Amino acid sequence: MSEKLDIDKSVLSENDKTAYKISEELKENKILAVNVMGSPGSGKTTFIEKISDFFNPEEIFVIQGDLESDVDKKRMEKKGIDAYQINTHGGCHLNADMIKNSLENIDLKSKNFLFIENVGNLVCPAGIRIGQHLNVVVSSTTEGSDKPKKYPVIFLNSDLVLISKYDLSDVVDFNENKYLKDIRNIKNSVKILKISKNDKKSIKECAEFINKKRRNLFNDAE
Numbered sequence: 001m002s003e004k005l006d007i008d009k010s011v012l013s014e015n016d017k018t019a020y021k022i023s024e025e026l027k028e029n030k031i032l033a034v035n036v037m038g039s040p041g042s043g044k045t046t047f048i049e050k051i052s053d054f055f056n057p058e059e060i061f062v063i064q065g066d067l068e069s070d071v072d073k074k075r076m077e078k079k080g081i082d083a084y085q086i087n088t089h090g091g092c093h094l095n096a097d098m099i100k101n102s103l104e105n106i107d108l109k110s111k112n113f114l115f116i117e118n119v120g121n122l123v124c125p126a127g128i129r130i131g132q133h134l135n136v137v138v139s140s141t142t143e144g145s146d147k148p149k150k151y152p153v154i155f156l157n158s159d160l161v162l163i164s165k166y167d168l169s170d171v172v173d174f175n176e177n178k179y180l181k182d183i184r185n186i187k188n189s190v191k192i193l194k195i196s197k198n199d200k201k202s203i204k205e206c207a208e209f210i211n212k213k214r215r216n217l218f219n220d221a222e
């Protein structure tokens with residue numbers, strides 16, 4: 001048993017070393033990397049599409065993680081955004097090596113933001129370092145208000161929780177008080193924003209938060 005634990009530890013630390021190098025390389029290029037996590041269909045790609053309207057398409061690039069297909073990459077390209085697709089073929093989360101290989105295909109100059117859409121699920125991507133500076137969980141009202149209580153680790157590791165599909169909250173009897181109370185019990189300091197894909201004001205608030213995080217990271221006031 002202890003042997004198994006040692007092996008797991010060394011695999012993890014190799015990943016962490018690569019993740020650290022990625023994070024530093026992106027920092028040198030003044031790029032903020034945002035790891036977008038959440039259940040399948042929670043609205044991760046929609047969020048990236050919508051938030052891109054508040055940035056210059058040239059300053060963003062996206063790495064898409066899915067088991068199969070390039071559906072989400074094509075959605076990005078339709079918005080004029082540089083995108084790279086990773087297919088994990090069964091793997092339930094992205095890892096640092098996958099991101100390192102993707103970055104070799106992307107010209108980092110002139111970019112300010114990297115959005116990484118992780119494989120859709122609330123378990124595996126939590127706590128895996130992929131070079132990100134910011135962890136975002138897109139958690140939709142339609143999944144039910146019990147998700148923080150059932151899947152606490154991903155919320156614990158997040159910097160920003162987006163309650164997505166907020167326009168549907170009444171239809172699905174989303175219990176917002178319970179949801180918020182459960183999140184606060186897991187991580188009191190986490191930023192929580194409510195978003196709906198057609199509510200520009202809600203998306204603008206996210207863009208402002210992410211922009212501020214970038215400014216704080218690089219300590220520049222522009």
Ligand SMILES: Nc1nc2c(ncn2[C@@H]2O[C@H](COP(=O)(O)OP(=O)(O)OP(=O)(O)O)[C@@H](O)[C@H]2O)c(=O)[nH]1
Pocket residue numbers: 038039040041042043044045046047072119120164165166167168195196197198
């Ligand atoms: N009503 C409503 N529907 C939304 C909202 N955001 C996303 N959707 C819909 O939810 C569905 C799934 O959205 P996606 O953005 O593809 O979800 P995803 O998390 O990227 O899905 P995977 O990549 O498959 O994990 C689409 O039909 C979206 O139009 C929202 O704010 N309100």
Ligand SMILES: [Mg+2]
Pocket residue numbers: 044045046072117
């Ligand atoms: Mg998607």
